């Protein structure tokens with residue numbers, strides 16, 4: 622299995638943000654490597670605050686970083702807000718929109734690889750599609766209900782870039798976002 626490397630700028634920023642919000646992540650306690658069904662590559666188990674990494678479906682380090690980032694965004698939402706994961710589908714939809722938007726799941730390179738390059742508003746379209754797919758992977762609801770939930774929360778959740786402060790389209794953006802986060806922290810601690 623690929624190594625759980627915490628040097629990725631997306632992962633580093635999220636780990637800092639978790640710590641800053643009082644939810645420090647412990648590698649041994651909060652990550653679990655398992656074999657998963659279908660083509661699921663990861664999940665966040667809110668009942669035990671644990672990120673599941675599907676060792677049978679993660680194919681390389683870049684993929685691993687993306688899965689860890691995506692799931693850490695759920696963990697961050699779980700830490701900062703009272704997310705009702707199990708009964709309020711709009712809460713789940715909001716976190717899935719944020720995870721798809723901010724994790725690089727829909728970054729330009731991924732999009733080019735999916736031959737979607739050139740499609741107008743491809744990023745928003747990709748985020749919406751992936752959020753709907755993620756909900757359907759974990760909830761036994763119809764596609765229409767999932768679409769409706771995503772559309773209802775889309776605008777506010779798509780524009781909520783915490784803790785990145787921007788959409789980190791690539792590692793350089795993520796590095797800037799991390800630097801800004803650290804400076805923000807320093808600034809507030811001096812007030």
Ligand SMILES: [Zn+2]
Nearest residue numbers: 691717720755
């Ligand atoms: Zn997700």
